[in-house]
Amino acid sequence: xxxxxxxFVTGRILRNEGRGEIFYRIExxxxxxxxxxxxxxxxxxxxxxNDPLLPRPLxxxxxxxMRGQGKIEFVYKVVGRxxxxxxxxxxxxxxxITLPLGRGFDLDQAGRTYWLVGGGVGFSSVFPAxxxxxxxxNGFEMFLGARTxxxxxxxxxxxxxKTPGRTHFCTEDGTAGYHGRVTDVVLERMRAxxxxxxxRLTILACGPRDMLKEIAVEAMQRxxxxxxxxxxxxxxxxxxxxxxxxxxxxxxRTAYRRVCREGPVFDAKEVxx
Amino acid sequence: MVTPDLSASLGGLRVKNPVLxxxxxxxxxxxxxxxxxxxxxxxxxxxxxSLAPTAGNPPGRIVETPAGMLNAIGLQNIGVERFIGDVVxxxxxxxxxxxxxxxxxxxxxxxxxxxxxxxxPSLGAIEVNASCPNVREGGMAFGATPEGIAxxxxxxxxxxxxxxxxxLSPNVADIAGIAKAAEGAGADAVSLINTIVGMAVNxxxxxxxxxxxxxxxxxxxxxxxALRMTxxxxxxxxxxxxxxxxxxSSANALEFLLVGASAVQVxxxxxxxxxxxxxxxxxxxxxxxxxxxxxxSDYRGGLMVEKNP
Numbered sequence: 001x002x003x004x005x006x007x008f009v010t011g012r013i014l015r016n017e018g019r020g021e022i023f024y025r026i027e028x029x030x031x032x033x034x035x036x037x038x039x040x041x042x043x044x045x046x047x048x049x050n051d052p053l054l055p056r057p058l059x060x061x062x063x064x065x066m067r068g069q070g071k072i073e074f075v076y077k078v079v080g081r082x083x084x085x086x087x088x089x090x091x092x093x094x095x096x097i098t099l100p101l102g103r104g105f106d107l108d109q110a111g112r113t114y115w116l117v118g119g120g121v122g123f124s125s126v127f128p129a130x131x132x133x134x135x136x137x138n139g140f141e142m143f144l145g146a147r148t149x150x151x152x153x154x155x156x157x158x159x160x161x162k163t164p165g166r167t168h169f170c171t172e173d174g175t176a177g178y179h180g181r182v183t184d185v186v187l188e189r190m191r192a193x194x195x196x197x198x199x200r201l202t203i204l205a206c207g208p209r210d211m212l213k214e215i216a217v218e219a220m221q222r223x224x225x226x227x228x229x230x231x232x233x234x235x236x237x238x239x240x241x242x243x244x245x246x247x248x249x250x251x252x253r254t255a256y257r258r259v260c261r262e263g264p265v266f267d268a269k270e271v272x273x
Numbered sequence: 274m275v276t277p278d279l280s281a282s283l284g285g286l287r288v289k290n291p292v293l294x295x296x297x298x299x300x301x302x303x304x305x306x307x308x309x310x311x312x313x314x315x316x317x318x319x320x321x322x323s324l325a326p327t328a329g330n331p332p333g334r335i336v337e338t339p340a341g342m343l344n345a346i347g348l349q350n351i352g353v354e355r356f357i358g359d360v361v362x363x364x365x366x367x368x369x370x371x372x373x374x375x376x377x378x379x380x381x382x383x384x385x386x387x388x389x390x391x392x393x394p395s396l397g398a399i400e401v402n403a404s405c406p407n408v409r410e411g412g413m414a415f416g417a418t419p420e421g422i423a424x425x426x427x428x429x430x431x432x433x434x435x436x437x438x439x440x441l442s443p444n445v446a447d448i449a450g451i452a453k454a455a456e457g458a459g460a461d462a463v464s465l466i467n468t469i470v471g472m473a474v475n476x477x478x479x480x481x482x483x484x485x486x487x488x489x490x491x492x493x494x495x496x497x498x499a500l501r502m503t504x505x506x507x508x509x510x511x512x513x514x515x516x517x518x519x520x521x522s523s524a525n526a527l528e529f530l531l532v533g534a535s536a537v538q539v540x541x542x543x544x545x546x547x548x549x550x551x552x553x554x555x556x557x558x559x560x561x562x563x564x565x566x567x568x569x570s571d572y573r574g575g576l577m578v579e580k581n582p
Contacts, residue, residue: 005307008547045545048522050340050493055545098547221448235342236336236544240300240499243335256329256349 004100006238011072011095013046016087019154023121024087025061025168033070034063037104038128038230039206039265043237044074046095047085055232056082057260059124059206059221060100062131072097075122075157078246097218101237101262105129105204105227107138112202112225114140117186117208117215123153125264126206131159135263142167145182145207148174183211187218203268205229216268217256226268231260277561278568281315281553282537283513284461285436286398288315289369291569292554295540296321296374296400296440297346301360302367308547309409311553312368315536319356321374322390324382325354331482336473338513341492341519342541343471345485348376352385357393365395374440376402380415380425384432391433399435401425402469403455404442410559419454435509441465441506443495448502449509452494464515464538465506466499475509477533491541493519498527507533507574511538521549533574 013267018024018047038060044054065150075154086272089095107114107129113132133140141147146152150173159168168179170185178185185205193201205215206229219226235241248257248270257263279290293316299305311317329349336343350461351359358372362369373390377383378411388400403416403425415425426439439455441448452463468489474483480486499518507514516534519541520526526537542549566572 006310006547039277043545053340053342053492053541053545054337095548166405231337232332233337234539238304239546240298240304240320241335241344241544242329242349243344243347245329245332245334247332256332262547 001150003236006098006101008096008098011097013072013093013095015091016089018087022151023075023077023153024156025073026086026089026095027071028097029228030063030070030072030097033065033067034039034060034072034100034227035193036060036063036100036128038107038229039104039204040100040102041076042072042097042101042239043234044086044095044097045082046089046093047082052082052085054235055096055237056086057099057231057237059128059229061124061128063164064209072099073119075100075124083153089161090144096246098237102260103262105229105265107132109202111200112138114138115186115189115201116142117203117205117207117232118142119145119184119205119211119213120151120180122205122207122229126204127153127159129204134159136272140166143170143182143186145170145185148170152176152226162166173211181211183214186215189221190218190224193222193224198222209269213273216271217273219268227265228258228268229270230266230271231264233237236258236260275565275567277558279557279561281569283398283436283451283514283515283536284438285344286316286370286372288536290315290554290557291536292526292557293372293515293536293538294318294543294550295538296402298540298543301356302366302369302371303360303363303546305543306367306374309551310367314369314550316370316372316397317402317415318372318374318538319360319378320350321348322350322356322386322419323376324353324386325350326350326355331484331556332460333482334380334490337483338471338473338490339494339550341490341494343473343483343488343490344468345483346483346487351404353389357389361393361395370397372396372398372400372438374400374402374575378484380428384428387429387432391435396435398438398461399429399433400438400464402439402440402443402467404440406430414422416451417445419450419541425462426455427456436461438462438464440467442467443498443502452510452514456512460512462513462515462535463506463510464517466502466518467496469495469498491519493521495519496525500532503529503534504532504576520553523553523560526553526557527560527572530569530573531576533576534574
């Protein structure tokens with residue numbers, strides 16, 4: 001039976017492949033299949049020694065397998081020493097993984113249409129949502145932004161990527177798709193919505209904080225529901241170090257809430273931008 | 274061979290083994306129940322409690338450093354009343370031996386928290402945090418001098434019949450003197466070390482990495498300092514010394530026991546391996562079996578030094 005409480009497992013790497021030296025996709029065998037909510041994450045390490053000390057939070061990208069043999073996949077970008085060391089691990093080597101963690105996207109409200117917005121490596125959080133919505137035949141559009149063509153996820157990773165017109169690619173240098181920021185595309189589309197469309201739309205977004213902020217502010221002004229997946233430095237990932245807090249509204253006051261526990265997905269209205 | 278006897282007496286609290294979780298790294302204990310049975314631990318030491326709930330420091334609370342991390346959480350906690358109402362019954366249900374770490378802005382607040390917690394029959398001990406480097410009121414004012422430690426310890430001592438542990442700061446010149454002062458004022462045990470004050474800045478943005486500017490260093494990087502201080506304190510006092518600082522493995526834990534600690538607390542290791550405490554416990558058991566050591570006291574404090582400096 002898939003288990004939803006966090007567990008600490010050893011994963012055996014099945015493959016760990018780079019794409020254009022920017023994104024890596026790592027797949028590992030774990031003891032049991034995992035059921036997760038899109039937007040949830042795992043804490044992952046595997047390099048020897050104490051430096052860096054802490055595991056890295058990675059969005060849960062895909063899971064599979066059957067009873068007695070699970071499989072889990074992550075996509076990551078090399079941003080520092082931890083992810084660089086991760087990228088050097090080979091099939092057969094092991095990962096330490098705590099999963100599933102945090103609160104994911106709420107996809108369970110009836111009668112919604114969705115926009116999924118991924119900036120940079122943020123696509124790794126929204127692709128699982130796209131996969132769930134595709135399976136349910138729930139309407140959605142996806143907006144993916146990156147600096148250049150090379151920084152976009154490969155087409156074959158995109159759930160429902162073969163369905164034309166559903167996914168909008170944007171690059172800041174114009175090497176693929178719309179020439180400009182994904183944020184601007186999304187803002188423009190929001191401004192053109194009918195009141196009826198506004199009332200049915202839910203935006204799910206993951207990416208750089210500036211992107212999330214601009215989308216959240218516009219959504220709030222227009223009364224559009226938006227959920228944002230936030231990132232932060234984390235030590236534990238399961239709520240005990242209290243290191244990853246962000247400032248949220250609590251009525252008319254503010255409070256510190258943990259990205260790893262109360263998040264990483266928050267209602268855009270809750271966040272003190 | 275029979276199971277080795279790992280039990281220890283920690284200033285009036287009998288524990289079944291010497292592996293405890295360090296305050297501030299273990300939440301309220303409940304968070305770990307999805308990973309293992311927390312009643313297996315010698316004791317669970319919960320996050321530092323104040324009289325009222327505390328919000329803590331603004332974001333920018335942690336930063337990773339070579340083989341360690343700096344934190345400036347600022348003692349965010351739910352307050353003593355919610356702890357007693359919501360958490361204690363659950364810790365009791367899980368069968369955990371648990372210890373409350375406490376702090377106050379004033380000596381009076383320490384007294385009030387200690388008095389209130391003393392009414393909880395299942396509470397195993399009180400650990401006084403006289404050493405948090407991250408809030409002005411976090412005890413450092415009391416923990417920095419022998420006089421300060423003695424004064425605070427004596428006042429809390431009068432408020433509780435529970436075993437009283439005092440958690441010491443490493444940010445002092447003479448740890449032996451501080452430990453003796455706590456002992457003289459009525460502490461039943463001392464635990465050390467808390468984090469070492471440190472700092473990290475970004476040379477490009479020209480800003481500190483932590484909102485609090487300075488923070489407490491923990492992890493393997495501080496282990497040699499912690500081991501030295503544990504050794505010095507254990508030589509100086511008759512009460513039990515509980516060793517803390519950078520313990521990642523059973524080998525590390527055994528090093529602290531060898532220099533005289535009666536038990537250890539595992540802290541930052543819990544962050545990267547939620548099962549760290551039980552892994553360490555199992556490793557100690559395996560080592561005792563392998564070496565045919567019957568009981569903890571046969572090993573503890575057995576460091577062989579050719580010539581004592």
